[in-house]
Amino acid sequence: MSKIDPSEYVVTRDDTIHDVDLNTEVVRLPDGRRLTDDLAEQLAAEALAEARRRNLIPGRKSLTGPGVHSPRVQFRVPEAILEQAERRAEAEGVSLSTLAREALEHYLAS
Structure with a gap:
């Protein structure tokens, strides 16, 4: 075939x-x-x-560049932190991933 x-x-x-x-x-x-x-x-x-x-799945496009998948970072947090982060992301109208990425970028820039 x-x-x-x-x-x-x-x-x-x-x-x-x-x-x-x-x-x-x-x-x-x-x-x-x-x-x-x-x-x-x-x-x-x-x-x-x-x-x-081809990176055609709906959602955010590659942060690395066209045709390249962005690396994924995973880590564990207490449930209370997750709930607080989800509420904050919803209040700001962003995804949890975006909120976490922006928080990490802010931390690294300081």
Whole structure:
């Protein structure tokens, strides 16, 4: 089987989307293959992987630069600190990640 190119399976405004039982209804892909549940799952996984590779997943774009994933920092805090940070982020209209990043940047700049 050849590699699937997710860009060949794009939904446009003219397309109609409805649920299909692939066990009873025959659906053919543009290349003639029958779409099965397994193939649909494979296509979805490959499309998601390609979207992640291209940094197309909704959310903040790379802080490092185009086409490069920003490093991730994780650490533990007491529950009370998390709750306080979540309230502060909500009050400021930012994500918890943005609040933490800005707090770390401020700390390092001082």
